[in-house]
Amino acid sequence: MSLCVDIHKKLGGFSLDMQAEFPDAPTAVIGASGSGKSMLLRCIAGIVVPDRGHIALGEKTWYDSTARTCLPPQRRHAGYLFQQYALFENRTVAGNIMMGMRGTKQEKQQACRALMERFQLTALAEHRPAQLSGGQKQRTALARMLGAQPEVLLLDEPFSALDTHLRGEVRQQMAEVLARHVGVSLLVTHDFSEAMQLCSRAAVVSGGRIVEQGSCIDLWHNPKTRACAELTGMRNFFPLPDGMQPNDSAPCCLGIRPEDLRPACGGDTVTVSGTVQRMLPGIHTDQAIVQTSHGMLLWTVPHDADSPPQAGDPVMLSADPDRFHILKIDKT
Template identity: 35%
Template sequence: MTLSVNIKRRLGDFALDVSFDAPDGVTVLFGRSGSGKTSVVNVVAGLLRPDEGRIALHDRVLFDAGAGVDVPVHKRRLGYVFQEARLFPHMSVRDNLLYGRKASGLKGQGDLRRVAQMLGIEGLLDRRPARLSGGEAQRVAIGRALLSEPEILLMDEPLAALDAPRKAEILPYLERLRAESGCPIIYVSHNLAEVARLATHLVVLEDGKVLKDGAVSDLLSDPSMVRVFGVRDAGSVLTAQVVDHADDGVTELKVSGGTLWLPTVPAEVGSHLRVRILAQEVLIAADRPVGLSALNVLPVTVLSMKRGDGPGVIVQLKAGDDTLLARVTRRSADALGLHEGGTCFAVLKSVAVAPADVGGGLQSG
């Protein structure tokens, strides 16, 4: 495990009591505002001292209340990216990037060129922050944190201050960061689209406690978590491989349960992607449909059915090695005779998957 956190801290009337292990990759701390996400990150960073507990990074203990260990912030070897870029306005982008090294006691320019290329800011090095867009400034802030050679990167809702176009601009760079940086990342978010694209591990916080944690694909397709994620945002994440780009403007993707056709995906043939499929966009058919405009039809098995207080039913479906969620009415579920262990077909319109719900940066093979 990369990071082990087991801490308690009282903040007025709010009690933080959190325990989780974060493996390599991107661990997202998810929850509503006030659930304790930023407090957890600040505890890991050393900006907030726990009342009790222990924090270990790799084999290095950062905090242990019982042993009297509390490593100072500047010796924890971490990079912190805030919601705002917090760049020095009087410095060039190059000098802002290198400040991270100086602040950490490092000499030279390190991997400046590699980091700048990875984040797409190599053409911005001589600019001042006032001449940067919000997305560019945030990429510079990430680069500054990376050049401090951290053992772990902490990111507190780094896209929260950006509008939708700027978020769409920076997400591919974050996916590349996940694949290429070699630095484990703790990422705070309450945006499920970001979670689906970036997370490898998910920790769901509620009222200062860990409600559930695990692989992102498992938690997003867990019917019991729909109340947390919301019925409109509930869905699942599939890993897909690009097979072909057809002349009529659709891309063929291979998933474990069959084939998906989506509007042209800007990715190379053979590359691996994540595809987020919302439960409300999945239809269920008792028999394989014919004479239907929807291109995507996957044979599935019903794993479970969760009936709420209202007219809706969340149906958990097995498609190959993947798990899908479908949101249907009780009337439809009864008319189709859906039951655990039964077989049916999941139907998805190609245009139902938004471009923002298709992410890359996954290792091939």
């Protein structure tokens, strides 16, 4: 069943206006800091009440401002993984995991043992959160969330509190959790590569609105908005040349990825000229920072380039026509 969301929430000078239908598939909610993605999860979970709108999982209404329906969080059966895990410091690992479980004491203990074995926590059963590493806290929070047998998983930037060397390990476990869950899963992140590794679909959030939705692969190859393009790693944006403005009146710009740029050649219809300001060496490629009339441009230069540029060189760059992207500029 799908999760349907149509809500409005005013927070000071910020407005959240979200309309989306999330299917039975892992979906990344991706956006820059302050875009509203975490607030969306809090509204879905019932932690924050919208000003108006509707939230429903299948035929079950969770929130409806017109009907004055607002189920409390515990009746929504949504598992929420907080950025900082929100473990109970006065409880052991086993005690935290059993929080929210339903059933007899024996059934809870049996389910807890199974989850501790699944997440390699058995030896830590009597430890308290202060005695755990970041990865161990993450696994404990995951086990606690799954112990309540939620219908919907809400994961709020689950790797943000982890050191870089732990993220790969925990990411594998998260991929397994998402693959085994039957139902809606929403993963909040600002990292598009993380979204692609863990989710088949994504919703791009900018300025409190969902501006694009689709498969992660399609959004990577064919972004329609600057907000989405920036999240996928596109760094170069220019005013549209004459004749390229779409028929609708929405303001647009031209985007190009650093790795898609090359020296211009005869027949190129779109070119940009500038001067190399600095070369940044890399393992497989170098990065050229080029000053143009539209600002700084980033150009990825292969190590085997015929004539690698040097600081101070004038350059004229272009790309194959299908590498240029016409992008709507979001009104935030």
